[in-house]
Amino acid sequence: MLKLENIRKTYDMGESQVNALRGIDLTVAEGEMVAIMGSSGSGKSTLLNIIGCLDRPTAGDYYLDGENVSGLDKNRLAAVRNKRIGFVFQGFNLLGRMTVQANIQLPMIYAGTNKNEMDARAKEALNWVGLSKYLGHYPNQMSGGQQQRVAIARALVNNPSLILADEPTGALDSRTSIEIVSIIQQLNIEKGITVVMVTHEKDISQYCRRLVNLRDGRITEDAPVLNQRNAAADLAAFPKETEAGA
Ligand SMILES: Nc1ncnc2c1ncn2[C@@H]1O[C@H](COP(=O)(O)OP(=O)(O)OP(=O)(O)O)[C@@H](O)[C@H]1O
Ligand SMILES: [Mg+2]
Numbered sequence: 249m250l251k252l253e254n255i256r257k258t259y260d261m262g263e264s265q266v267n268a269l270r271g272i273d274l275t276v277a278e279g280e281m282v283a284i285m286g287s288s289g290s291g292k293s294t295l296l297n298i299i300g301c302l303d304r305p306t307a308g309d310y311y312l313d314g315e316n317v318s319g320l321d322k323n324r325l326a327a328v329r330n331k332r333i334g335f336v337f338q339g340f341n342l343l344g345r346m347t348v349q350a351n352i353q354l355p356m357i358y359a360g361t362n363k364n365e366m367d368a369r370a371k372e373a374l375n376w377v378g379l380s381k382y383l384g385h386y387p388n389q390m391s392g393g394q395q396q397r398v399a400i401a402r403a404l405v406n407n408p409s410l411i412l413a414d415e416p417t418g419a420l421d422s423r424t425s426i427e428i429v430s431i432i433q434q435l436n437i438e439k440g441i442t443v444v445m446v447t448h449e450k451d452i453s454q455y456c457r458r459l460v461n462l463r464d465g466r467i468t469e470d471a472p473v474l475n476q477r478n479a480a481a482d483l484a485a486f487p488k489e490t491e492a493g494a
Contacts, residue, residue, distance in 0.1 A: 249276055249277060249278040249280075249312070249313060249409070249410065249442055250274070250275065250276040250299060250310075250311070250312055250410070250442075250444075251274075251275045251276075251309075251310070251311040252272050252273060252274045252275075252298075252299070252308065252309075252310050252311075253273055253308055253309045253310075253311075254271050254272070254273060254307070254308040254309070255269055255271070255272040255273075255274075255295075255298060255305045255307070255308035255309075255310060255318075256269055256270060256271055256272075256305060256306050256307040256308055257269040257291070257294050257298065257303070257305050257306050257465075258306045267465055268291045268294040268465055269291045269294055269295060269298070269305070269465045270464065270465035270466050271308070271465075271466065272291075272295060272308070272465075272466070272467060273467070274460065274467065274470075276442060276444060277442075278409070278440075278442055279436070279440050279442055280442055280443070280457060280458060281432075281433070281436045281442075281443040281445070281455075281456045281457045281458070282443065282444045282445070282456055282457070282458045282459075282460060283445050283446075283447055283452070283453035283455075283456035283458070283459050283460070283473070284296065284444065284445070284446045284447075284460050284461075284462060285446075285447060285448060285450070285453055285459060285460070285461050285462070286448075286461055286462030286463055287448070287463070288448070290462040290463050290464060290465065291462050291464075291465040292414075292446045292462055293414055293446065294465075295462065296412055296414050296444065296446050298310060299410075299412060299444060300329065300333050300335060300412045301317060301320075301325040301326075301328050301329045301333065302325075302329070302335075304318060304320075304325070305318055312328065312332070312410075313332070313409070315328075326358075330355060330358050330359055330406060331359070331406060331408075332408055332409050332410055333408050333409075333410045333411075333412060334355075334400075334402075334403025334404055334406070334408035334410070334411045334412070334441075335403055335411075335412050335413075335414075336396070336399050336400055336403050336411065336412070336413040336414070336416045336432075337399070337413075337414050337415075337416070338414060338415035338416065338418035338419050339419060340387070340392070340395040340396055340398070340399045340419075341399065342387040342395055342398060342399060342402075343387075344386065344387055344388055345386075346386075347383065347384050347385065347386060348374065348379070348382050348383055348384070348385050348386070348387070348390075348398050349367075349370050349374075349383040349384065351387070351398060351402055352370040352373055352374060352398065352401050352402045352405055353366045353370050353405070354402065355402060355403075355405055355406050356369060356370075356405055356406060359406055369405050370383070370401075370405065371383070373401035373402070373404045373405045374398070374401045376401065376404065377397035377398070377400050377401045377431055378397065379394060379397055379398065379401070382394070382398070391424075392419055392420050392424065393420055393424035393427055393428060396416060396417075396419075396420065396424075396428050397428070397431065400428070400431055400432070400435075404435070408441065409441060409442060410441065410442045410443075410444070411432065411435060411436075411441050411442070411443045411444075412443075412444050412445075413432060413443065413444070413445040413446065414446045415446055415447060415448070416428055416429075416432065416445065416447075417429060417447065417449070417452055418447075418448075422486075423483070423486050423488065425449075425452065426479050426482050426483050426486060427479075427483060429452060429455045429479045430479035430480050430482075430483050432445065432455075432479075433455055433478070433479045433480070434480075443456070453473070454473055454475075454476065454477045455476065455477050455478075455479050456473055456476065457472060457473055457476050458470070458471070458472050458473060459471055459472075459473050
């Protein structure tokens with residue numbers, strides 16, 4: 249589904265240059281769930297942004313579903329993104345002045361979906377993340393975990409084949425983190441959506457099936473996760489101290 253060949257990314261800072269990615273070769277098959285780890289500055293977000301067509305590589309080829317997207321211009325990249333990729337970020341990236349429903353519908357507005365269809369799909373997606381009663385809420389009336397679930401619903405509405413998550417649990421407490429990972433795991437297992445997730449938490453990476461480690465813009469390790477953890481099972485066993493984060 250994804251194939252990166254000798255991908256390089258150099259940021260030009262005028263006086264100096266930063267080689268954020270120094271030759272990445274990576275293939276991800278449909279239905280995989282991959283964790284990307286590495287210390288701060290190792291190039292994880294840069295890599296995810298290129299995979300997500302938010303940014304273009306300086307050199308190398310990137311094939312998404314067989315199409316070489318590394319040379320596409322901004323508009324074409326935006327179209328690819330909108331149709332095939334859902335994003336989840338550490339900071340949720342919801343628009344505060346819009347209701348949950350309006351936030352979830354944004355990707356469909358860009359796609360030109362009609363109103364009835366938008367309403368139906370927003371409901372379905374919100375239902376899927378367990379928040380069907382929150383259509384009319386505003387993000388600031390919700391907990392971090394709930395906001396992240398709304399962001400996941402937003403990522404789902406255009407039926408993407410790929411979900412990219414950059415530190416999706418970075419702003420959440422332990423229990424809520426497992427809740428969010430559990431939803432992401434369900435997307436992978438039940439809907440067959442390919443997942444690539446950046447995390448710096450070893451615990452969280454163990455919910456994926458494969459672990460890629462980056463260091464200084466290069467892959468230093470790429471191996472299956474032995475005994476992939478099941479988030480739903482861990483959640484059931486997790487002591488629930490308070491309802492506040494749920
Ligand atoms: N827009 C940019 N302009 C210039 N340099 C950048 C830019 N984005 C990232 N970099 C640099 O590229 C390198 C890789 O950054 P990147 O954000 O991919 O790291 P990361 O692994 O995601 O780190 P973190 O764990 O802190 O999020 C770093 O040296 C960073 O300073
Ligand atoms: Mg990052």
